[in-house]
Amino acid sequence: MIDATPTSAPTAFELHRGRGPFNAAFFRVMGPYLQRTLRPRKQRVFADLPARVVEIGPGVGANLPYLPPGGTLVALEPNRHMHSPLRSAAHRHGVRLELHESMAERSGLPDHSVDAVISSLVLCSVDEPAEVLAEIRRILRPGATFRFVEHVEAGHGTFTRAAQRALRRPWAWVFEGCSCERDLEQSIRAAGFETVDIERYRVHSPFLPFNTHIAGIARA
Template identity: 40%
Template sequence: MERKVMIQKINARMLHWAEAYMDRIYGPRKRSVFRELPSVIVEIGAGTGANFPYYAPGTRVIAVEPSVPMHAPLKANAHQWKIDLDIRTMMGEEMDLETGSIEAVVGTLVLCSVEDPRRVLSEVLRILQRGGSYIFLEHIAAPPGSRLRGMQNLLQRPWSWITEGCQLNRNTHALLQNAGFHKVDMDCFMLQSSLLPVTPHIFGRAVK
């Protein structure tokens, strides 16, 4: 089996397996926002559907997910949580969605993994209606010069190799601030987790 497909399959299993843990660490924040989203949303890098429990039942989710091994657990979660699922096997950098057609886009733990986060954010801006929201939850780079940033820099290559390109030291907060949204609100927090290199996080909303 090709290495890429093998890693994709392993990651799909790991992510599916980690859903209960992610619910413990991210659930309260997601619950506070996701239930109020409109009836049609786009989710970039939907993975195995870890966000589906928090959407209102009946929500139509256009799931942008290029990794095919994620699709089976994605469908299973959609069935379990009564999500009307529309999977698009494409990259967030180039979405086959109409300009100005979407009221809300969600992305969780995804800007760390995409090849070109600036292009993804410019696509998000393109497909959003004026006044539409991008809701995000991301792990980010620790402050430059900190011990944690040193650790992230050191672990970056092996981490990226086993996680299909996840960048531990990406300045996603700055990318969001500079992407061209009308307004960006974000809460920066340190996750209570033993996975030290991914403790700095942001959770927020960017409005077009």
């Protein structure tokens, strides 16, 4: 079942007539490749999700296969170009969709109302990761989990780090603010969660700035 009506008004997200459709198409086309690349970590950190899950920036629905059939995805997705493929994907997977156009920094959800928040390849592009993480902690019930699979800055002095630095401006422009140079592991560890379990790993893709990653679970 799908509730196809957005439940909150758009906020400060800037819809770009070129980049928005491009990113929606890019992630539809690259979805199978990204799934093969990231599946082992997603299977670990997204295992046994509850029936109702909040996802920040679900895009075209890459993480819907990890939700239980018949479950509910509360989607915080301000890019309207993602909405149509996200609705279609929710329908295919038998997941009820509650679609919000709100930004991750201001979800509009009640305090301590959520059992799980998930994200993948999103914290790189939000304006203020610390604000997003504070919002996630605010809406999570005590003991609930934030589960994440994100790409991060490479080690200093490495070739990958040099490539991230050299390509940071065109990369950010094409991928709507995505930064290759964020130390998201430190951001998550500093966000005030009770426990944080993080695995660092590397993928091997043609997109060199994208190849350094973390996956883990933080408990409120």
